[in-house]
């Protein structure tokens with residue numbers, strides 16, 4: 001199995017316990033980050049007939065909040081059948097679609113807002129995904145990325161985050177999901193990911209404009225609001 005397929009298979013396996021594990025392991029703090037991110041992105045959008053796509057939607061935590069923004073279409077996209085099954089059970093009024101971030105199966109310039117929360121790290125071909133987001137976004141369309149970025153030098157609180165993720169989270173995650181490997185994957189995926197500054201450089205390379213950047217909880221997670 002290829003690396004990307006293995007990652008998706010892992011999400012299939014933990015899907016039934018994902019929501020419970022997430023709430024316990026994150027102490028619910030992720031909801032506050034998501035709410036703030038959505039409040040901020042709305043300041044950059046001045047239309048209400050929005051087409052919104054939540055990529056790597058998982059069990060639809062982000063869609064649950066995006067539903068409250070005025071829109072004409074909201075689509076949740078994820079390659080994991082297991083995660084989508086839960087999402088569909090939670091929200092029968094949202095369209096869900098099985099696809100990878102690198103091949104969304106959407107028309108060129110058809111989307112106003114793409115969000116991806118705690119999902120971009122799992123995409124193996126990240127640059128390809130950014131190009132795909134750029135392709136489907138309308139002119140001046142917005143991309144919101146909420147994610148755990150790699151710690152930069154001196155990031156003391158992020159150091160504590162990494163200790164928690166490496167030494168505490170896998171055991172608790174294993175207890176809840178019976179899948180320790182999946183929860184060991186999380187810290188490793190952060191080590192392999194961009195730092196905030198590396199990602200800012202990547203955006204420049206792809207000619208994407210950074211509108212807003214913010215870190216939450218002293219650098220534990222980061223928000224990027226980007227314009228095509």
Ligand SMILES: C[S@@+](CC[C@H](N)C(=O)[O-])C[C@H]1O[C@@H](n2cnc3c(N)ncnc32)[C@H](O)[C@@H]1O
Pocket residue numbers: 004007008011055056057058059060061062077078079080083099100101102116117118119120122123124
């Ligand atoms: C940690 S969950 C996050 C789910 C949700 N966005 C949230 O905030 O709770 C990561 C999600 O990324 C999805 N994923 C993994 N590889 C992906 C890819 N290449 N393209 C899109 N989504 C992917 C997984 O299936 C999983 O549902």
